[in-house]
Amino acid sequence: MSLDIVAELEYIEKVKKINEGKNLKYLILTMGCQLNENDSEKISGMIENMGYTKTENIEESDLVVFNTCCVRENAEDRLFGKLGEVKKIKEKRGTIIAIGGCMMQEKHIVEKLKQSYSFFDIVFGTHTLHKFPKDLYTKLFENKRIEDVLDIDGEIIEGLPITRNDNIKASVTIMNGCNNFCTYCIVPYVRGRERSRNPEDVLNEVRELAKKGYKEITLLGQNVNSYLKSGKVDFDCKVKSFADLLREVNKIEGIERIRFISPHPKDFTDDVIESIRDCDKVCKIIHLPLQSGSTQVLKLMNRRYTKEQYLNLVEKMKKMIPEVVFSTDIIVGFPGETDEDFEDTLDVVRKVHFEQVFMFIYSRRVGTPGDRMENQVPEEIKHARFDKLKELVESQISENNQKYVGTVQKVLVEGTSKTNEELLTGRTDSNKVVNFVGGKDLIGNVVKLKIVSEHMWYLKGEIVE
Ligand code: SF4
Structure with a gap:
């Protein structure tokens, strides 16, 4: 066990003592990718060991943690909007507000927080997540505002408690x-x-x-x-x-x-x-981020592969793994993207027949070379291209779905359907959602289902006896 983790475990015990008998509640608001979700599980693990219980109700929260993401611009608007809401709760019940994650590594964001949202209590970065118990202890014991952000790469800390979702x-x-x-x-x-x-x-x-x-x-x-x-x-x-x-x-x-x-x-x-x-x-579903189908745009993006290399890789994988299917990420409207470049993206989508495409409209991020490029694509063109791509992707998803009808799929049963308590829901190996009728004892098991119908975002199945 590293010295860092030993110290943090001691702080967890100290905060737990301070909180004893207080019945305190916490809420984490997570933005961004699965890595951030996983970080939030670690933050939850530390917080629960310090005597807080989880709530979904922000009004009754004694500690609110924002785990931020800075990949997309709208995440900033979400954070600042939500902070305004939490300020009122803090005024009523003294809620502690902690803000962590990627956005806190951006100096201009922390400056904005200090100037316009100075009611926050703790700011921590991606390299100091494991120090949250110490930061919270210092806040509680010394009642001072904490800024704990490091520019240097943090070590990987093992042994943090974790509460899984x-x-x-x-x-x-x-x-x-x-x-x-x-x-x-x-x-x-x-x-x-x-x-x-x-x-x-x-x-x-x-x-x-x-x-x-x-x-x-x-x-x-x-x-x-x-x-x-x-x-x-x-x-x-x-x-x-x-x-x-x-x-x-x-x-x-x-x-x-x-x-x-x-x-x-x-x-x-x-x-x-x-x-x-x-x-x-x-x-056998491989997520293979394309980002653009144009070799010229890929070069501007510094992706270090061409359209042909990407397509060759897909072909090679199909030869080596006959049942393989693909999902991908695509950005439309990167600076310099012409109509011909965009056509190349559509061409790759037509050729690969992705099972799932995560589509993004390019958003400028301060500090990146893309933000400094001169030939930014006008918003209306970006949106028009996005709509065209979406139409193509949806028509392909629908075609792909039809191939499942009549087949038998192994489905890992995850629970009851969010929209219909009577149905169970799970996913195929290729990550397709399948809803079906079955006993709750099947949750957590892999079952064989015959696919009987397809809908845009899910399939319907029946248990194979
Ligand atoms: S591979 Fe590219 S897109 Fe992915 S995290 Fe690294 S820099 Fe970002």
Whole structure:
């Protein structure tokens, strides 16, 4: 156990003592990606060990934590809007307001908070998340405002308590940071350079989750297929690459499905494709972020692959893993994108037939090269292109869905449907939502379902006897 974690565990005990018998409640508002969701589970774990219980009602919260994201511009508006609301609650019941995550690594945001929202109590960054118990203790004991943001890459701290949001599926972060510097992206500036976790720590975490009954694991990182390729890599373990890690996780008894997010096409080496092919638990849907189908735009984005290389990679994977399908991320309206460039994006979408596409309109992020580029695309053109892409994607999803009708799919049952308590819901290996009639005892199990009908965002199934 590192000295840092020992100190933090002591602070957890100290805050717990201060809070004894007070019946305090907390709420976390999480913005952004699955990595942030996983960070929030760690923050929850620390907070619950300090004597707070979770609430969904902001009005009764004694501690509100914002775990922020700065990938999209509207997240800032959401944060500032919500802070106004929490200010009134703070005035009524003395609620402590803590703001953490990626946005706090941006100096201009912290400055804005100090000038216009100075009622906050704690600001912490991505490299100081594990110090939250100390920050909270200092706030409670000395009653002073805390700013705890570091510019240097933090070490990976193991052994933090964690409160999971789900009891069937769990995310396991395998690395932090990114070295790629795509020109639209703020992540390398706020999350630092790539640091991989010790493979033994990752495997132990998955083993523990399997013992607790978790069935599906998602391995997380900004660039998972460069795991153990930079930073400290000399761990005393036979796992030397992401491909090795997949094979070892695949051996863990009790785990039925393995997913990972996000890989980078340029790092998709053959050994990783072979591991996906050989490991029966690794889902055969690969998230392969395209971002643009135009070689010229890809160059401007610093993605380090061309349209042809991307398509060749898809073809290679299809040859090596016949049942493979793909999901992707696409940005429309990057500076300099012409109608022809956009047509290239549509062309790739038509050729690959993605199962799922996460579409984004380019949004300028202060501090990135993309923000400084002169030929920004006008908003109305960006929106028109987005609508055209959406139309194509939806028509392809509908075509893909039809292929499922009449097939038998293995579905991991996740719970009851959010819109109809009478139905159970789960996902196929390819991440399609399937609703069906069945007993609640099936929750947490993999069942075989015959797909009887398709709808845009879900399929309907029947249990195969
Ligand atoms: S790979 Fe590119 S898009 Fe992904 S986190 Fe790194 S810089 Fe951002």
